Amino acid sequence: MSAQDAAKLSFTIDGKEVKAEPGQTILQAAALAGIYIPHLCAMKGLSPWGSCRVCTVLVNGKPQAACTMPVAEGMIVENDTAELKDLRSSIVEMLFVEGNHFCMFCEKSGNCELQAMGYRLGMLQPRHDYMFPTRQVDASHPDVMLDHNRCILCARCIRASKELDGKNVFQFIHRGAHKRIGVDAAGGAGGTNLAVTDKAAEACPVGCIVKKRVGFAVPIGQRLYDTKPIGSHIEAGRAAKE
Amino acid sequence: MSVAKRIVIEPVTRVEGHGKVTILLDENGKVVQARLHIVEFRGFERFIQGRPFWEVPVLVQRLCGICPVSHHLAAAKAMDRVVGGEKLTPTAEKMRRLMHYGQIYQSHALHFFHLSSPDLLFGFDADVGIRNVIGVAGKYPDLAVQAVMMRKYGQEIIKATAGKKIHGTGAIPGGINKNLSLAERDGLLKEVEQQIAWSKGAVKIAKDYTVENLTKLAPFGSFDSNHLSLVRSDGAMDLYDGNLRAIDAQGKVILDQVDCQKYLDFIAEEVRDWSYMKFPFIRSLGPDKGWYRVGPLARLNTATFIDTPLAEAARKEFVAVTSGKPNNVTMAYHWARMIELLHAMEKMQALLNDKDLQGKDLVVKGQRREVGIGLLEAPRGTLFHHYVVDKNDMIVAANLIVSTTNNNEPMNRAVAKVARDHLQGVEITEALLNHVEVAIRAYDPCLSCATHALGQMPLMLAVVDHRGQVLDEKSRG
Ligand code: SF4
Ligand code: SF4
Numbered sequence: 061m062s063a064q065d066a067a068k069l070s071f072t073i074d075g076k077e078v079k080a081e082p083g084q085t086i087l088q089a090a091a092l093a094g095i096y097i098p099h100l101c102a103m104k105g106l107s108p109w110g111s112c113r114v115c116t117v118l119v120n121g122k123p124q125a126a127c128t129m130p131v132a133e134g135m136i137v138e139n140d141t142a143e144l145k146d147l148r149s150s151i152v153e154m155l156f157v158e159g160n161h162f163c164m165f166c167e168k169s170g171n172c173e174l175q176a177m178g179y180r181l182g183m184l185q186p187r188h189d190y191m192f193p194t195r196q197v198d199a200s201h202p203d204v205m206l207d208h209n210r211c212i213l214c215a216r217c218i219r220a221s222k223e224l225d226g227k228n229v230f231q232f233i234h235r236g237a238h239k240r241i242g243v244d245a246a247g248g249a250g251g252t253n254l255a256v257t258d259k260a261a262e263a264c265p266v267g268c269i270v271k272k273r274v275g276f277a278v279p280i281g282q283r284l285y286d287t288k289p290i291g292s293h294i295e296a297g298r299a300a301k302e
Numbered sequence: 303m304s305v306a307k308r309i310v311i312e313p314v315t316r317v318e319g320h321g322k323v324t325i326l327l328d329e330n331g332k333v334v335q336a337r338l339h340i341v342e343f344r345g346f347e348r349f350i351q352g353r354p355f356w357e358v359p360v361l362v363q364r365l366c367g368i369c370p371v372s373h374h375l376a377a378a379k380a381m382d383r384v385v386g387g388e389k390l391t392p393t394a395e396k397m398r399r400l401m402h403y404g405q406i407y408q409s410h411a412l413h414f415f416h417l418s419s420p421d422l423l424f425g426f427d428a429d430v431g432i433r434n435v436i437g438v439a440g441k442y443p444d445l446a447v448q449a450v451m452m453r454k455y456g457q458e459i460i461k462a463t464a465g466k467k468i469h470g471t472g473a474i475p476g477g478i479n480k481n482l483s484l485a486e487r488d489g490l491l492k493e494v495e496q497q498i499a500w501s502k503g504a505v506k507i508a509k510d511y512t513v514e515n516l517t518k519l520a521p522f523g524s525f526d527s528n529h530l531s532l533v534r535s536d537g538a539m540d541l542y543d544g545n546l547r548a549i550d551a552q553g554k555v556i557l558d559q560v561d562c563q564k565y566l567d568f569i570a571e572e573v574r575d576w577s578y579m580k581f582p583f584i585r586s587l588g589p590d591k592g593w594y595r596v597g598p599l600a601r602l603n604t605a606t607f608i609d610t611p612l613a614e615a616a617r618k619e620f621v622a623v624t625s626g627k628p629n630n631v632t633m634a635y636h637w638a639r640m641i642e643l644l645h646a647m648e649k650m651q652a653l654l655n656d657k658d659l660q661g662k663d664l665v666v667k668g669q670r671r672e673v674g675i676g677l678l679e680a681p682r683g684t685l686f687h688h689y690v691v692d693k694n695d696m697i698v699a700a701n702l703i704v705s706t707t708n709n710n711e712p713m714n715r716a717v718a719k720v721a722r723d724h725l726q727g728v729e730i731t732e733a734l735l736n737h738v739e740v741a742i743r744a745y746d747p748c749l750s751c752a753t754h755a756l757g758q759m760p761l762m763l764a765v766v767d768h769r770g771q772v773l774d775e776k777s778r779g
Binding site (some may be wrong): 066096165167197199200205227250272273275276277278279280281 | 352353354356357359360361363364387464465467470471472474475479480529665694695696
């Protein structure tokens with residue numbers, strides 16, 4: 061056994077042995093091992109957040125968020141089970157019904173993680189009623205549009221702005237059902253120091269924060285999830301080589 | 303006191319969308335008026351306000367499940383103006399044209415074989431039990447197969463240009479998002495000869511039928527009218543682009559080579575309290591005299607010539623019937639439609655052999671504008687899209703005049719004419735009711751689209767008097 065292997069701890073996901081460094085989350089270790097655990101608020105390069113709960117796994121029989129739970133020697137993780145798939149689908153369904161998601165004319169269609177997650181989880185019809193909330197579009201920025209109808213409150217933009225751009229453009233405002241993403245200027249995103257080249261302008265998993273005037277430029281058939289389901293790149297082991 | 307009787311025919315079967323016909327009789331049972339009502343209304347023009355302009359070509363297709371491509375392209379043409387990209391690259395313009403001809407082809411094939419051929423092949427008075435597309439399939443099985451294959455071909459063209467058979471994304475402001483791969487091209491080229499042959503056959507069916515039955519058809523729902531369409535700068539038929547031309551019933555030019563961006567200087571819309579659908583007219587002639595017909599018949603009348611040989615030969619036969627004068631016979635729409643079907647197929651053949659379709663230069667942009675207007679000739683006639691975009695790229699106003707709205711007055715006239723000729727003082731039979739529907743159907747109206755509606759309604763048939771009291775009720779369709 062090499063010194064490096066000795067430093068690693070070992071646990072199982074769905075019975076498969078996975079080696080990991082101490083301090084890694086279950087999600088990170090799984091990705092490196094080529095195992096996809098569905099997730100939305102987690103994003104490579106950003107600090108763990110743990111809000112969407114799509115990555116819920118059973119750790120020694122108890123539900124945990126794989127994106128925040130650190131690995132431990134000998135833990136038994138269940139990921140790919142019918143029960144968890146149904147639980148994840150129910151979360152995704154809630155995200156759909158609490159916003160206004162008209163995929164058929166949404167420019168994020170085909171490149172959208174929420175939509176792709178719905179497909180991957182086999183979601184058909186949401187089990188809850190659509191809420192059709194009244195939400196605004198913030199078009200005040202010259203190069204970036206915010207369509208709040210499609211926000212899933214994942215906080216990726218907040219973290220990307222702080223952690224990657226060194227800015228503080230986005231934050232949550234209001235509480236509970238009224239919670240939404242706000243910007244640090246009264247007149248909308250146009251009053252902030254957000255630049256179209258910022259990482260925050262690219263972090264949104266859905267069609268809420270989009271670059272203006274480039275929608276639909278990629279033809280159907282060549283979009284991110286047109287031919288392969290979300291998570292395929294992890295399963296193909298690409299992440300392991302990176 | 304006498305009670306005026308109102309006969310309501312609802313639904314108009316085999317018409318896309320939903321309509322309701324009211325025939326108003328006076329106390330003597332004489333037809334006083336006929337109206338085609340639109341029963342659903344929800345405004346798309348309002349709905350798209352506050353949406354970004356680049357979303358509109360994809361969004362407005364939802365107006366219609368039958369000719370979404372027309373709305374997609376008309377909106378894209380309007381947005382070309384907004385981004386200053388109206389001088390498209392050859393690849394972009396030709397890809398869009400290919401998409402449009404594919405749409406014309408599949409829509410005309412659908413209309414002719416599925417919606418009109420039952421009337422044409424069996425006669426209007428035939429039993430409804432056989433006078434339907436199933437009846438056609440039983441008696442003319444080869445024709446039914448052709449119809450399916452022609453429609454499918456048009457849809458394959460749309461898929462190759464827009465990414466999907468229905469509600470694709472191909473056209474974007476200032477261009478197109480894909481070219482035609484060699485594999486796509488070769489797949490489509492394989493079938494060209496067969497499709498041309500079938501199109502010629504379709505023209506022959508429509509021509510033979512029209513010529514043989516001319517005496518019966520000539521007065522049927524017919525009347526003199528103005529005709530309006532886009533034509534190319536040399537007067538040729540052009541379904542994708544061009545300038546406005548309008549002629550009167552005798553062929554006299556009312557307007558010609560009018561720049562589409564100035565349409566509002568020449569066309570106005572009248573609102574009438576009993577209909578959600580507006581009534582467009584040519585300003586210089588006023589609402590009483592300025593209404594006009596659009597669509598295949600109008601286009602055959604306005605065009606100086608057709609720039610593809612087979613369709614041009616067919617056009618010459620068409621105009622010979624009226625000795626070169628405009629054809630005002632409502633039922634001649636079907637023949638005109640098939641000539642366009644052939645024209646669209648010839649155009650597709652030429653485009654598929656054009657190397658520009660494999661070009662890589664897809665999008666152009668220029669001077670940003672606040673207003674975008676896009677017109678094209680949809681399968682059912684001239685389609686107007688007009689948008690105002692604010693400095694933040696959001697739609698603040700929109701006006702759409704769809705083909706069926708342009709034909710609103712003519713359809714009402716056709717219904718009144720048929721009602722006067724066939725229903726007056728006669729008991730209302732299924733066959734007679736269908737005469738009214740046949741007259742409407744000649745216009746291939748897409749009624750839900752004409753009121754910019756979303757959604758569907760259940761259908762019923764009712765007879766009510768002038769007090770709104772229901773005298774009779776029937777469900778149908
Ligand atoms: S953001 Fe995603 S899920 Fe929402 S409408 Fe757009 S494509 Fe659909
Ligand atoms: S705007 Fe996008 S990135 Fe930000 S919270 Fe909403 S969905 Fe997440």
